Amino acid sequence: MRDPVLQVEDLSVSFTSGGVTTDVVRDLSMRLDGGRTLAVVGESGSGKTITGRAIMRLLPRGASARGRIVAAGREMLSADERELRRARGSDVAMVFQDSMSALSPYLDIGAHIAQAVRLHDPSVTRRAARARAVEMLDRVGIPEPADAVRRFPHEFSGGMRQRAVIAMALVNRPALLIADEPTTALDVTVQAQILALLRELQQEYGMAMLLISHDFGVVASAADDVLVLYAGRQAEYGSLRDIFEQPAHPYTTGLRAATPRLDARLDSGGKRTRLRAIPGAPTSLRDAGPGCAFAPRCGLADQVGERCVVEVPLPTVRPTNEDGGLHLAACHLDRLPALQEVAR
Amino acid sequence: MIAYIARRMVTAVFMLLAIAFVTITLFFGASKDPARAMCGKPCPPETRAKVSAYMQTDQSVVWQYTEFVKGLFVGRTYGEGARQVHCHAPCFGYSFPNRSDVTTLIAERLPVTLSLAFGAAVLCLVVGIGLGALSAIRKGGIVDRFSTGFAMFGLSVPTFLVGLLVVQVFGFMLNALPYSGFVSFSESPTDWAWHLIGPWMVLSFILAASYIRVARTQLLNELSADHxxxxxARGASTRQVNRHAVRGVMVPVVAMFALDVTALLGGSVIAERVFSLHGLGDLLLSGVNESDLSIVVGVTLFSAFLIIVGNLIVDLLMPLLDPRIRRA
Structure with missing residues (x-):
């Protein structure tokens, strides 16, 4: 078996402020092979972005990570500054959600891409780096790239900017791309274009992609495997097919029921179905008690009883439809009732 | 670009002419008669009328204004015969109490004001940006708390109070610094600086306060910026990232600095008074006290001109620093 491009073992991230330490990510493990896409899904505050940042060691002040992260053969958590710098932007690259704030207002588009090139290979001349930038902008489908390199971020449309950000991330052909909500700030039609572009470039470069999203629609069209996060913990992990066909965690079914679908009419024999919200708000990480973090919002907790409140469920193996696939869920229920029953 | 500068300059000329008109009108709105001060004591009405005619202050405001504007281009002659004085173009007026044209007076006073402005500006930049940056880097630390308080104090105390305190403490109590006087730079650079340390401290203390605040907030914003x-994430080192962060701090600081420097060059009335320095601020004040129209108009126009030029420089510089404000 090949070494995975990304391997995360028991990753925990905690924030310390005012003497209080809060775990925002706990005991997370994942592996991701080249050419494949792992989607990390969850609500706001579930720890998706922090997980992505932890992989690049780009955590904000006051945050610390424990566990083990191997990305493109580098131990990211124990690496020193020099090694980190070498890894960032060349082995592991990142696409940010908000392309406007991710680009410096003082540099033109070409300078951003040229910087990414020259930071990792100082022998490249400025002129050659700008030429690479033109090439790369052309590759991501920006019209008149020779002219576009001289433009500034504020002169681009949202979709063009996101293409430019992708060009910047991929110019050094990273083995792993972390795409943090890459399409969230975009129009639906542009979303589809950007996703298609990412998939196409992924095929071409054979890179692994960690796709962070809250949108099951995006996940369904781009992911091979799915990791569902709730309150910083793994709720469910499995192939896209398993997650959609036989979800084993009530949070996963809840998230799916809350995702709008264009074909909703057909589902219910011509009668319009309403979107179902997951009741309650995401559990506050600070006063997380013992037991399952999802229990207070879970419609099935009553069926299980006290166990949900006192015992943290550990990920256990669930049935899979995939050959050699791994399907894990952290729920005390062995088998979920069908979706309709959950709603009631 | 050149057309833009030319257009701005033409606007500036009209603006200055308007400022001159307002100043002259305001001056004559005051009830003091310039001739009264010149004719001495006792002052019989017929002497006063003669003096007034000689100084040309007996005419209407509009006439005064047109004469003033004419003088700017062709010069101006007061009186006739043996008592005739001529003021060469560009004539900003003639100061009878000083027996000199205003252009010469301004030129005489300029070195003092220049020295004062130069030192205060440098000191204020160093202290303001230095303390502001340190507070941002160690937010909530001792330096931050000190400089935030320092800035608050600097913003709220009046200049004359700081000036008098510096004179009292360093001049009299500690006997460490001279409390008045000016030595020209060409005479002795060390004495020049020595005499100016006090006023520099006062002016830069007042000015630095706003730089501390701007530099601190701006750097804090930049340091947490996504870009x-x-x-x-592209692989830049902390040093490279910090160097880029400076760019964002520069934009507002340069804008503020250019305007502050032009204001300083126009003369600092209070600081000059406190330290008995005879710069432009002091000249203006004496002009007001002695009802000397020519000085008031001359110094006002000079300051206004500097401010207009300062604004033009900022407007030309900003697009270079921040591409977002580049004109299409």
């Missing part, structure tokens, strides 16, 4: 995280 710097993205830069780190």
């Amino acid at each position: 710097l995280v993205a830069m780190t």
Whole structure:
């Protein structure tokens, strides 16, 4: 078996402020092979972005990570500054959600891409780096790239900017791309274009992609495997097919029921179905008690009883439809009732 | 670009002419008669009328204004015969109490004001940006708390109070610094600086306060900006990222600095008074006290001109620093 491009073992991230330490990510493990896409899904505050940042060691002040992260053969958590710098932007690259704030207002588009090139290979001349930038902008489908390199971020449309950000991330052909909500700030039609572009470039470069999203629609069209996060913990992990066909965690079914679908009419024999919200708000990480973090919002907790409140469920193996696939869920229920029953 | 500058300059000329008109009108709105001060004591009405005619202050405001504007281009002659004085173009007026044209007076006073402005500006930049940056880097630390308080104090105390305190403490109590006087730079650079340390301290203390605040907030904003995280994600070192963060701090600081320097060059009335320095601020004040129209108009126009030029420089510089404000 090949070494995975990304391997995360028991990753925990905690924030310390005012003497209080809060775990925002706990005991997370994942592996991701080249050419494949792992989607990390969850609500706001579930720890998706922090997980992505932890992989690049780009955590904000006051945050610390424990566990083990191997990305493109580098131990990211124990690496020193020099090694980190070498890894960032060349082995592991990142696409940010908000392309406007991710680009410096003082540099033109070409300078951003040229910087990414020259930071990792100082022998490249400025002129050659700008030429690479033109090439790369052309590759991501920006019209008149020779002219576009001289433009500034504020002169681009949202979709063009996101293409430019992708060009910047991929110019050094990273083995792993972390795409943090890459399409969230975009129009639906542009979303589809950007996703298609990412998939196409992924095929071409054979890179692994960690796709962070809250949108099951995006996940369904781009992911091979799915990791569902709730309150910083793994709720469910499995192939896209398993997650959609036989979800084993009530949070996963809840998230799916809350995702709008264009074909909703057909589902219910011509009668319009309403979107179902997951009741309650995401559990506050600070006063997380013992037991399952999802229990207070879970419609099935009553069926299980006290166990949900006192015992943290550990990920256990669930049935899979995939050959050699791994399907894990952290729920005390062995088998979920069908979706309709959950709603009631 | 050149057309833009030319257009701005033409606007500036009209603006200055308007400022001159307002100043002259305001001056004559005051009930003091310039001739009264010149004719001495006792002052019989017929002497006063003669003096007034000689100084040409007996005419209407509109006539005064047109004469003033004419004088700017062709010069101006007061009186006739043996008592005739001529003021060469560009004539900003003639000061009878000083027996000199205003252009010469301004030129005489300029070195003092220049020295004062130069030192205060440098000191204020160093202290303001230095303390502001240190507070931002160690937010909540001792330096931050000290400089935030320092800035608050600097913004709220009046200049004359700081001036008098500096004179009292360093001049009299500690006997460490001279409390008045000016030595020209060409005479002795060390004495020049030595005499100016006090006023520099006062002016830069007042000015630095706003630089501390701007530099601190701006750097804090920059340091947490997504585009710097993205830069780190591209593989840039902390030093490279910090150097880029400076760019964002520069924009507002340069704008503020250019305007502050022009204001300083126009003369600092209070600081000059407190330290008995005879610069432009002092000249203006004496002009007001002695009802000397020519000085008031001359110094006002000079300051206004500097401010207009300062604004033009900022407007030309900003697009270079921040591409977002580049004109299409």
